[in-house]
Amino acid sequence: MKKIVLMACSAIFLFSTLAQAQNKKTKKVDTQSIYQFKVEKLDGETFDFSSLKGKKVLIVNTASKCGYTSQYEQLEAIYKQYKDKGFTIIGFPANNFNGQEPGTNKDIETFCKLNYGVTFPMMSKISVKGADMSPIYQFLTQKEKNGVKDSEVKWNFQKYLIDEKGHLVEVYFSKTKPDAPEIVNWIKQ
Known part of the structure; x- marks a missing residue:
């Protein structure tokens, strides 16, 4: 009887090990979409990214006192x-680069409206790098979370393109203007 139980246990262990090995071979990267995120807007209201399903999205980190501020x-x-x-466009003010976004959410909202007539959604000021990086920017910059690529936010006005299913498509650095052909062509596709 002991031999039968021992053989049965051995068979179960063998099948379990083989199944685990097969799962590792076929396991795909479990990516999430931006639709999981809820953030705060400049006015304190909650913004739910799931409201963007079916839309292409350009996410950009902004600053009021930067050489690229005119990109607004x-x-x-x-x-x-x-x-x-x-x-749509979603702006995230951030003060991660040389203190170029020192204002409060109210200051930022006023600056954007008065100087550039901004009407696209602007979120509350966050951190886009470092130990206090916002969860949405962790998603945007880490391949293990977005399933596409690792990136680092190098400066203000870096652009992340998100497709209609909420997945990262491409990253463009600050020097690429928002109306560059590669961005506009992607929007129009």
């Missing part, structure tokens, strides 16, 4: 042009 103008222009065609 181009961001607003492409937002107005394509917002009714399944596209």
Whole structure:
């Protein structure tokens, strides 16, 4: 009887080990979409990314006192042009680079409206790098979370393109203007 129990246990262990090995071979990266995130807008209201299902999204970290701040103008222009065609922009003010976004959420909101007429959704100020990096930027910058690529936010006005299913498509650094052909062509696809 002991031999039968021992053989049965050995068989179960062998099949379990083989099944685990097979699962490791076929396991795909379990990526999540941006739809899992809820963040705070500049006005304190909650913004649920699941409301963007079916839209292309450009996520950008912004700053009011940066050499690239004038990109607000181009961001607003492409937002107005394509917002009714399944596209939106989400801005995240961040003070991670040389203190170039020192203001409060209210200061940022006023600055954006007065200087650039910004109407695209702007979220509360967050951190886009370092130990206090916002969870949404952890998703955007870590391949293990987004399933596409690792990246580092190198400066203000870095752009992340998200497809209609909430998945990361591409990253463009600050020097690439919001109305660059590669971005506009992607929006229009």
